[in-house]
Structure formats: C-alpha cells, structure tokens
Amino acid sequence: MRHLILFSFLLLSTTLTCAQTFTQWRDSLKTLNRQAALYPDSLELQLGKAAVNLQLLEWEDAIRTCNDILTKDNNNLSALYYRAYANNNLRRHELAKNDYERFVSMSPRNMEARLGLAYTYTKLDRNIDALNETSTLIELYPDSSIVYEARAEIEKNMKAYDAALYDLDEAIKRDPKNSDLFVSKVEILILLNRKKDAKNALDEAVRNGVPRGTLLEWYKKCK
Template structure:
C-alpha cells in the first residue's frame, strides 16, 4: 500500500513537471502574459517549490501591484518558508482592498498563530466570524485554535455553531465529540455518539471514541 502511494505521488509530480515545462515554453513566446505566470506559480505551489512560486508572484506584482490572487498566494508561499512578516504584509494588502476576504483573514490569523502571537490570532478569528457569521468554516477555524489554547468551553461553543450551520458534516460532529472527551465531558460525548449511531454513521468511525470513553470510565 505504501509503495503504491509513493508511485501515485511520483506520477502526479511528473504530471506537474510536464505542465511546468509546457508553461515555460508558452511563457517564452508570451513573457508578459499574467495568466500564464499565475498558472506557472500555481504549479510551483503544487510541487512545493516555494521560492520559485514567490519569484513568480513577485514578477506578476511588478506589472500588476494590486493583483490580489498573486498577493494571496505569495503570502501562502511565504508561510511555508516561515517568512511571517512578508506573509503578513501580503495578507494585509489583500485585506486593505477587500476587508471581508475570508481566505486572507484566515491566512493572517494563521500567520499570527504560527509566529506565536496568540492575541492577534484570536482578534483576526473574531473579525472573520463577525464578517461571515453564517459560514461554518470560520467557527471551525476559531474552535480549533481555542482548543489548542485549552479554551475548551468557548471552543465547544464554536463547534456547536459550526454544526448548527452544517449538521450533516460528520467530521464536525466527531471533532466536537473529541473535544468533549478531552475536556472531561464524557456523558455529553456518549450522548452525541449515540446520536450519530442512530443516524447510521459507520461503527468503524465511532468505535475509537466509545473505546476512549470506556478507558476513561475505568480509570
């Protein structure tokens, strides 16, 4: 199984490299075509060639300084290179143009998270929830970080809000149950598991959580 995964990955990489070669040839014929450079940079990202992606997006921004796609994805590449201040600048430039851009706001929050600036990270997560109150993803993002900080009560609240907005999402429900167990709310976790079982969720998904509850009970 591992071998087949490696082979699949190598095949995918070769396809991306072929795409890169094709784009390079097209760019030679049309060096100022922004769309071609954006496509090339996207392939660099797929191949995890972060420095090359940064170079490509920087080239685009020389000609189109407000190209929001180039700014956003350059910030993404900077994040992988741990150049947090540069990522921050790009995310903030996007947000100066479009303050409600969810992806840039979440990217900025993650940048603060990654650089250990907890207060600023939570501030950005609060803003994105205020801007997109009906989007379950923003509650998930905030809940995940709150759980990391062991702010379990408010993290549970945010998981509940995400589930209200997307009740069919089993991953959300399981993440909520996971946090209930972590925070010692085993009775509530059991109730939620039984609800999922009643909905016909696969036993293989629920069994590990039931096992954790049994172990906690036997301690």
C-alpha cells in the same frame, strides 16, 4: 490548527483544486513555461506557473514568480496570496503576514485571505489577533461552519474550552454531517474528562448520518 486549513488554505484557488498526479503537474509546468516564453508579459500565465509551483511544493520558485508579477502589478491579489502561502510553508511567517494584511486591506471580505491571516497570526503567537480575525469572519459569514471551526481551533489552543465547544456546536448546526467537527468536539470533551458527553456527541454524529465505523476509535476512548 489541524482541521483548518482549512484553514489551511483549503481554498487556494480553482487552479489548485484540480486533481492531478505529480507527473501531470510537471507536464503542466512545462507547458506553461513554453507559453510564458512566447508571451512574457502575460500575468495570467505567470500566475498559472506560480499555482503549479505550489502544487509541486516548489516554494522558492513560486515566490520568485510572484515577485515578478508584483513588480508589474503591485496590487495583484492572487500573487500576494500565493506568495503568502509559500512563505508560510517556508516558516517565513512575518513575510506571509505582511502579504495577507495587504490583501485584506484591499479585499476585506475575502474569506480565504482572512483565514490565512488568522493562521499566520497563530504561528506568530498572536492568538488574540487570530481570534479577532475569525470573529470578523463570523460577522461577515454567519452561515459558514468553516469560520466557526476556525475560531474554535484557536480557542482550543488557548485552552478556552467552553468557548471552543460553543463554536463547534455552532459549526455543527451549519454542517451536521461533518465528522471532523464532531471529532474536534469529542477531543475537547475527553480532555475535560466528560466522557459521557463525548459519547453523546458521537451518537449525535451517527444520527446525523456520519458512519459509525469511522468513529469507532473515538467510541473506545469514551469508555
């Protein structure tokens, strides 16, 4: 599911969205380790360590830290989320699924966890379950383009192209300047040999403010 992740875990946490270099993340980890040594019972510091481990792609270290946190606080949502994310990156999808399901059972309206669970279901070839998760998200967040895009990606993988096109149109209504949405739509239309419709979709994107230059490759494919 290319654009997700968005789905991809596009929304790990505010801790993970800070733009830092690899060296800066390393320095942050050293600082957190020193602080954690002084305050070993601080779950906040441990969560900070796990978040930085994820930024550094240190999946096993993140999992160990989350395990320690969950030993002290069995229902810590952040630790469950981080551990699921790390396990998915290690292709331990069943373990990731278990953590996401626990998270959702405690916080059923959380978009990020449900997106993560839907993604994990696709990795386990449980596309119907993934579809159900995204449908639930659409009920919860009907104004979100992200959840429509997520369902469209699953439908595309299932070759349910008409349904995917419908959901992409709904996503575009909510985020008309998102070039990725138009590209996803054009990909499907070209796959269906509907090149005229694909070109019309590109023209619509340009009218909505997407720079034409970013779409030249796709215009060529419509010829």
